[in-house]
Amino acid sequence: MFFETVQAGEETYLDWLLAGLGWTLAVALSAWVIALLVGALMGTLRTVPNQGAVAVGNLWVELFRNIPLLVQLFLWFFVVPELLPREWSLWIKQEMPAKEFITATLALGLFTSARIAEQVRAGIQSLPRGQKAAALALGLTLPQAYRHVILPMALRIVIPPLTSEFMNVFKNSAVAYAIGVFDLTFVSRQMVEESGQVIESLLAATVLYFLCAFLANRGMAFIEKRTRVPGFIATAK
Amino acid sequence: MLANFDWSVIPVSLPFLWQGLLFSLELTLVAMGGGIILGTLLALARLSNSRLLAAPAAIYVDTMRSIPLLMVILWFFFLIPIFTGQPLGAERSALITFTAFEAAYYSEIMRAGIQSVSRGQVHASQALGLTYRQTMAHIVLPQAFRNMLPVLLTQTIILFQDTSLVYAIGAKDLLKAAEISGRNYNRPVEMYIFVALIYFTLSFSLSMLVRRLNKQIAIIR
Numbered sequence: 001m002f003f004e005t006v007q008a009g010e011e012t013y014l015d016w017l018l019a020g021l022g023w024t025l026a027v028a029l030s031a032w033v034i035a036l037l038v039g040a041l042m043g044t045l046r047t048v049p050n051q052g053a054v055a056v057g058n059l060w061v062e063l064f065r066n067i068p069l070l071v072q073l074f075l076w077f078f079v080v081p082e083l084l085p086r087e088w089s090l091w092i093k094q095e096m097p098a099k100e101f102i103t104a105t106l107a108l109g110l111f112t113s114a115r116i117a118e119q120v121r122a123g124i125q126s127l128p129r130g131q132k133a134a135a136l137a138l139g140l141t142l143p144q145a146y147r148h149v150i151l152p153m154a155l156r157i158v159i160p161p162l163t164s165e166f167m168n169v170f171k172n173s174a175v176a177y178a179i180g181v182f183d184l185t186f187v188s189r190q191m192v193e194e195s196g197q198v199i200e201s202l203l204a205a206t207v208l209y210f211l212c213a214f215l216a217n218r219g220m221a222f223i224e225k226r227t228r229v230p231g232f233i234a235t236a237k
Numbered sequence: 238m239l240a241n242f243d244w245s246v247i248p249v250s251l252p253f254l255w256q257g258l259l260f261s262l263e264l265t266l267v268a269m270g271g272g273i274i275l276g277t278l279l280a281l282a283r284l285s286n287s288r289l290l291a292a293p294a295a296i297y298v299d300t301m302r303s304i305p306l307l308m309v310i311l312w313f314f315f316l317i318p319i320f321t322g323q324p325l326g327a328e329r330s331a332l333i334t335f336t337a338f339e340a341a342y343y344s345e346i347m348r349a350g351i352q353s354v355s356r357g358q359v360h361a362s363q364a365l366g367l368t369y370r371q372t373m374a375h376i377v378l379p380q381a382f383r384n385m386l387p388v389l390l391t392q393t394i395i396l397f398q399d400t401s402l403v404y405a406i407g408a409k410d411l412l413k414a415a416e417i418s419g420r421n422y423n424r425p426v427e428m429y430i431f432v433a434l435i436y437f438t439l440s441f442s443l444s445m446l447v448r449r450l451n452k453q454i455a456i457i458r
Binding site: 189 | 305307308315319394398399400412430
């Protein structure tokens with residue numbers, strides 16, 4: 001059935017699926033970039049000797065971890081534009097290009113950033129205290145100690161737990177369909193409605209999701225191998 | 238901005254939201270109970286010496302864990318009627334889906350729990366003449382369950398948040414109820430903020446509870 005054309009146009013179902021895969025990849029990968037940057041920042045904030053910074057980091061994590069992703073998505077899509085000044089909210093509603101895609105990416109990225117922040121904090125705290133003490137004793141400032149000693153170690157330690165987060169990003173990106181992103185979930189539902197072929201439609205999308213998760217897993221395993229600190233982190237597996 | 242909000246929509250829709258919340262909680266509890274029981278069986282199957290049991294359990298768990306919950310919800314919703322020949326209704330379909338899906342996640346937790354019990358205990362109970370069933374029921378599973386209680390509860394918090402995804406098949410959970418009354422009173426913004434608060438309050442207090450439990454268990458061990 002994948003080479004048949006859809007009722008309303010000249011595209012085939014395969015074209016739909018590929019477009020859906022493209023949007024799923026676009027949402028998941030851009031969200032991952034946001035999540036890594038914000039997550040690393042928030043995770044680091046939670047370990048610095050400054051109560052204000054720790055409080056900000058903690059608040060961030062609790063806020064994004066305790067509200068369901070779908071609800072967060074609706075908050076960004078329906079609620080946030082209403083809270084902005086009038087001109088901005090009009091611009092978002094009427095002129096913003098790729099509004100659904102940007103909203104979904106932002107929501108998924110920030111949601112995931114809270115989970116990454118938690119991993120990064122655990123990674124930094126798992127380092128022997130002596131490393132930070134030694135860096136400071138050598139005369140490095142605190143930012144320098146983080147930049148040259150603590151973060152390079154901690155970020156490598158957290159790669160294994162980040163692997164499952166990376167796979168989660170692809171799975172979680174499925175909620176983007178709810179605000180109208182033409183992703184794999186959206187496509188599979190559309191195919192069910194157009195063709196009535198339930199099993200083929202769902203199977204095609206499921207296999208593609210499966211493939212994404214699998215490739216994400218392999219990709220992270222490769223990075224893990226390349227960035228391993230020789231003789232330090234348990235090389236046994 | 239804030240002056241434009243009309244919070245009077247909240248009290249009038251409370252009874253309706255309450256119904257939705259009850260379904261969300263029912264779904265969470267049923268999926269937790271069923272999921273832990275099924276998950277424990279899956280974990281036992283996966284750890285058993287018989288490949289005939291271990292392989293299918295492993296395939297089931299790994300498949301469920303690598304596809305989005307949203308797709309699983311759609312699968313069950315469209316497939317169950319094909320097998321049973323009659324429509325099932327979104328709510329019952331959701332109950333079955335979540336139990337089957339969460340079983341895979343709980344089973345991985347229980348597997349880690351079972352493996353956390355030292356081998357010596359299993360050997361000792363075998364030496365005492367206990368059967369496999371007795372060993373599991375009286376020695377291994379109680380300890381596995383206890384060691385993993387905080388993780389099982391954390392998974393339940395995730396499960397509670399994930400129940401909002403039944404939105405996709407139109408089951409009337411808390412989120413759907415909020416959406417419907419938001420539309421009826423033309424006040425979606427207030428409704429979404431309010432349900433976000435409910436979800437946050439419930440998840441956050443439960444996670445505080447887990448944190449306390451974690452400390453207590455850590456001391457005893």
